[in-house]
Amino acid sequence: MQIQLTEEQRQVRDLCKEFAAKELTPNARRWDAEHHFPREAVKQLAEMGLLGVAVPTEWGGAGMDNVSYAVAMEEISRGCAGTGVIMSVNNSLYCDPVMKYGTEAQKKEFLVPFARGEKLGAFALTEPMSGSDAAEMRTVAVRKGDQYLLDGTKNFITNGPQADAILVFAMTDKARRHKGISAFLVPADAKGFSRGKPDDKVGIRASGSCSIFFEGCAIPARNRIGEEGDGFKVAMSTLDGGRIGIASQALGIARAAFEEAVAYAKDRKAFGQPISQFQAIQFMLADMATELDAARLLTLRAATLKDKGTRHSAESAMAKLYASEMAERVTSKALQIHGGYGYVKEFDVERHWRDSRITEIYEGTSEIQRIVISASVLKD
Amino acid sequence: MDFEPNDVERAVLETARRFAREAVAPAAAANDRQGRFPAELVRGLAELGLLAVNVPAAHGGSEAGPVAYALALAEIAAADCATAVTMAVTNMVGETIARFGTEAQRARCLPRLASAEWLAGAFALSEAQAGSDAASMTTRAVRKGGGWVIDGAKQWITSGDVAGVLVVWAKTDPAAGTSGVTAFLVEQGTRGLSVGRHEEKMGIRASSTVALSFDGCEVPDSARLGAVGEGFRIALAALDGGRIGIAAQATGTIRAALDASTRYARDRTTFGVQIGQHQAIGFMLADMATDEAAARLLTLRAAFLKGAGQPHGREASTAKLFASEAAQRAVSRAVQIHGGYGYTDEFPVAKLFRDARVQTIYEGTSEIQRIVIARELLRG
Numbered sequence: 001m002q003i004q005l006t007e008e009q010r011q012v013r014d015l016c017k018e019f020a021a022k023e024l025t026p027n028a029r030r031w032d033a034e035h036h037f038p039r040e041a042v043k044q045l046a047e048m049g050l051l052g053v054a055v056p057t058e059w060g061g062a063g064m065d066n067v068s069y070a071v072a073m074e075e076i077s078r079g080c081a082g083t084g085v086i087m088s089v090n091n092s093l094y095c096d097p098v099m100k101y102g103t104e105a106q107k108k109e110f111l112v113p114f115a116r117g118e119k120l121g122a123f124a125l126t127e128p129m130s131g132s133d134a135a136e137m138r139t140v141a142v143r144k145g146d147q148y149l150l151d152g153t154k155n156f157i158t159n160g161p162q163a164d165a166i167l168v169f170a171m172t173d174k175a176r177r178h179k180g181i182s183a184f185l186v187p188a189d190a191k192g193f194s195r196g197k198p199d200d201k202v203g204i205r206a207s208g209s210c211s212i213f214f215e216g217c218a219i220p221a222r223n224r225i226g227e228e229g230d231g232f233k234v235a236m237s238t239l240d241g242g243r244i245g246i247a248s249q250a251l252g253i254a255r256a257a258f259e260e261a262v263a264y265a266k267d268r269k270a271f272g273q274p275i276s277q278f279q280a281i282q283f284m285l286a287d288m289a290t291e292l293d294a295a296r297l298l299t300l301r302a303a304t305l306k307d308k309g310t311r312h313s314a315e316s317a318m319a320k321l322y323a324s325e326m327a328e329r330v331t332s333k334a335l336q337i338h339g340g341y342g343y344v345k346e347f348d349v350e351r352h353w354r355d356s357r358i359t360e361i362y363e364g365t366s367e368i369q370r371i372v373i374s375a376s377v378l379k380d
Numbered sequence: 381m382d383f384e385p386n387d388v389e390r391a392v393l394e395t396a397r398r399f400a401r402e403a404v405a406p407a408a409a410a411n412d413r414q415g416r417f418p419a420e421l422v423r424g425l426a427e428l429g430l431l432a433v434n435v436p437a438a439h440g441g442s443e444a445g446p447v448a449y450a451l452a453l454a455e456i457a458a459a460d461c462a463t464a465v466t467m468a469v470t471n472m473v474g475e476t477i478a479r480f481g482t483e484a485q486r487a488r489c490l491p492r493l494a495s496a497e498w499l500a501g502a503f504a505l506s507e508a509q510a511g512s513d514a515a516s517m518t519t520r521a522v523r524k525g526g527g528w529v530i531d532g533a534k535q536w537i538t539s540g541d542v543a544g545v546l547v548v549w550a551k552t553d554p555a556a557g558t559s560g561v562t563a564f565l566v567e568q569g570t571r572g573l574s575v576g577r578h579e580e581k582m583g584i585r586a587s588s589t590v591a592l593s594f595d596g597c598e599v600p601d602s603a604r605l606g607a608v609g610e611g612f613r614i615a616l617a618a619l620d621g622g623r624i625g626i627a628a629q630a631t632g633t634i635r636a637a638l639d640a641s642t643r644y645a646r647d648r649t650t651f652g653v654q655i656g657q658h659q660a661i662g663f664m665l666a667d668m669a670t671d672e673a674a675a676r677l678l679t680l681r682a683a684f685l686k687g688a689g690q691p692h693g694r695e696a697s698t699a700k701l702f703a704s705e706a707a708q709r710a711v712s713r714a715v716q717i718h719g720g721y722g723y724t725d726e727f728p729v730a731k732l733f734r735d736a737r738v739q740t741i742y743e744g745t746s747e748i749q750r751i752v753i754a755r756e757l758l759r760g
Binding site for chain 1: 381382383384385386389447638642645646656659662663665666667669670673674675677678680681684685688695698701702747749750751753754757758
C-alpha cells in the first residue's frame with residue numbers, strides 16, 4: 001500500500017494549482033456572469049498538455065497517468081468549474097475512447113490535434129428523451145455505400161458550441177436495442193450537421209452546451225469507432241473514465257467553497273470573536289474536510305484502477321456519487337457560513353453552490369450511479 | 381499511489397479473515413448473549429500473531445505494520461466487534477510499551493502480551509468525570525521512597541479485569557494541568573489495585589469493561605512509562621493509533637452489515653422479485669457499499685501515514701469520525717432491510733446495531749474528533 005502521490009503527480013498538482021490561482025480564479029466570476037467561453041484559458045491548458053493528460057505522447061498527449069489527470073482536474077475545477085468540464089469532456093469523453101477504440105488512421109486525424117488541444121472534442125449520447133436509458137435513443141445511422149447518413153437530435157452536449165469533432169452515438173439496428181448502437185466521429189463541418197444556441201444554465205456557465213442536429217448528415221464509413229453494435233460498450237467504458245473526471249471536478253468545486261469558508265470564518269467576527277471559534281462553525285468545517293478527504297480517496301482509488309487496466313465501473317460510480325453529493329453539501333455549508341454574503345455575488349461561494357449541482361446529474365445521475373453500484377454488490 | 385495491500389499485509393489480512401470466519405463468527409452470538417469474555421479466541425489470535433501486529437519481532441510481535449493491523453482488525457470486527465476491541469486494546473498497549481517503554485519493560489511485557497500469557501493489556505485513562513478532558517483527572521501518584529503510590533479511580537476500562545498489565549495515567553503535579561500527568565505500568569495483582577463493577581453494556585458484550593480503584597497502590601519507579609509529566613503526550617500518541625483501530629473496527633462493522641443485507645436482499649422475495657431488485661433496497665446497499673469504501677480508504681490512509689512515520693493525528697480522527705458515523709448509518713439500514721427479522725436475534729444485524737453504537741463514543745467521541753480536525757485545519 002502506498003497512499004500518497006508520487007513526485008511527478010505532486011508536480012502536476014502544484015503546476016495546476018498555480019495556473020488556476022493566476023489565470024482561472026480571478027476570472028471565473030466574470031466568465032460565469034457573462035456566460036463566456038474561456039478560449040484563452042483553454043489554449044493555455046493545451047500548452048500545458050492538460051487536454052490530453054493520459055494520452056500517450058506519440059498521439060499528442062502528455063503521457064501521464066489517470067491519477068495525474070484526477071489531481072489536475074481537481075485543481076483546474078477549483079479555479080473554474082466550467083473550465084474543468086471543458087477539460088474533462090475533451091480528455092475523458094473524447095480522447096480516451098478514440099485512443100482506446102480508434103484505428104491508427106482515426107487516431108491520426110481525430111486524436112492527435114485534440115490531445116494537443118488544437119481542436120476541441122465532444123461526446124453526444126444524450127437525447128431529449130433518452131439519457132442513461134440509451135436503448136431508447138432515436139438518432140439513427142443508415143449505411144449507404146461507404147457512408148453513413150445520420151438523422152436525429154442530441155442535447156445537453158457539453159463543448160457542443162465549440163467542438164471541432166463529436167463522438168456521436170446512433171442506432172444502426174433499432175431491433176437490437178442497446179446492442180444496435182454504433183459510435184461515429186463526426187467533424188463539425190460535415191454537411192447536414194448543425195447546432196442550436198447555447199443552453200442557459202444554472203452553473204458551469206463558462207462552459208458551453210447546446211443541442212445538435214443531424215439531417216441526412218453524411219459521414220464516411222471509416223469514421224465509425226469500433227464495429228457496428230459496439231456503441232453501447234464504448235459509451236459505458238468511456239463513462240467509467242468520465243466519472244473520475246466529474247468526481248474530481250466536484251472535489252475542486254467543493255474545495256474552493258471549503259477554503260473560502262475557512263478564510264471567511266477566521267475573518268468574520270460575531271459576539272466578540274471570530275466565528276471560527278464557535279463550535280457550530282468548527283464542526284461544519286470539520287465535516288466538510290472529512291467528506292472532502294473521503295471523496296478524494298474514492299476518486300484516486302478509481303483512477304489507480306484505471307491506470308492498472310482493472311475494471312472500475314463500481315469504483316468510478318462510488319467516486320462520482322459520493323464526490324458530487326459531497327460537493328452539494330459542502331458548498332451549501334460554505335454558503336451558510338458566509339451568511340447573507342454567501343447569497344450575493346460579492347463572494348464566489350454562491351457560484352460554487354450553483355456549479356456543484358450539475359455534478360449530481362451529468363455523466364449519469366446519482367440514481368444511475370446507485371443502480372451501477374447496487375448491481376455490482378448484488379452480483380458478487 | 382497504490383491501494384493494494386503488499387504481500388505481508390495480504391498475508392496478515394487473509395490469516396485474520398480465515399480466523400474470523402472459522403472461529404470468531406460462530407461463537408459471537410452466544411458470547412454476546414452470555415456477556416462472556418472469549419479467552420480461547422484471544423489465545424487463537426495470539427497464535428496467529430494478531431495480538432502484536434505492529435510490535436517488533438524481537439519482542440515477540442509480528443512487525444507487520446499499521447496497515448496490516450488495520451486490515452486484520454477490520455476482518456475480526458466483521459465477525460465480532462467485542463473480540464475486535466479486546467484485540468485492539470492489547471495491540472495498542474503493546475505498541476505504546478514498544479514505543480515509550482524501557483528495554484526492561486519491553487522485555488517483560490511485550491512477549492507476554494503477544495503470546496496471551498497475559499490475556500490482555502488495558503489502558504486506564506478515563507475516569508468518572510474525566511474522559512477526553514484528561515486534565516480533569518483526579519487519580520494521583522505521589523512519590524514514596526524510590527517508588528510511587530497511586531490513589532484514585534478509573535472507569536470504562538476495557539479488559540481491566542483480564543489484563544496482565546495496565547497503563548495507568550495519574551497526576552504527579554496537579555498544578556501543571558496536562559503537563560502534570562505521568563503514565564505507569566501496573567501489573568494485575570499489585571496490592572492496592574482492585575477491580576470494581578463490571579459494566580452491563582448494550583453492545584460489545586463479550587468484551588470486558590470494568591471500574592478500577594487504586595488505594596495506596598505502590599509501584600516502583602521502574603514501573604513509570606516515559607518521563608514524569610510525559611503522560612499526556614503518551615496518551616495522545618496512543619489515541620492516534622487507537623483511533624485508527626476504531627476506524628478499522630467500524631469499517632468491518634459496515635462490511636458485515638452490507639454482507640448480511642446483501643444476502644438477505646437476495647433471499648427475500650416481495651411483490652414477486654428479490655427485494656434487492658427494488659430500488660428502495662438496492663439504493664441502500666449502494667450507499668452502504670460507498671460508505672464502506674470511503675471508511676476503509678480513510679482508515680488505510682491514516683495507517684499508511686503512521687507506518688511511514690508521518691503526522692497522522694488529523695487523518696486518524698478523520699477516519700474515526702467518518703467510519704464510526706458511517707457504521708451507524710449502515711447498521712440502521714441493515715436492520716431496516718431485514719424488516720422484522722432485523723429486530724430479532726435470528727439474524728446478525730440486531731447485534732451489529734448494538735455493537736456499532738459505541739464506535740462514535742470511545743477513544744474520543746465524534747465531537748472530540750471534530751474538535752481535533754477543526755483545530756488543525758484552522759491552524760493552517
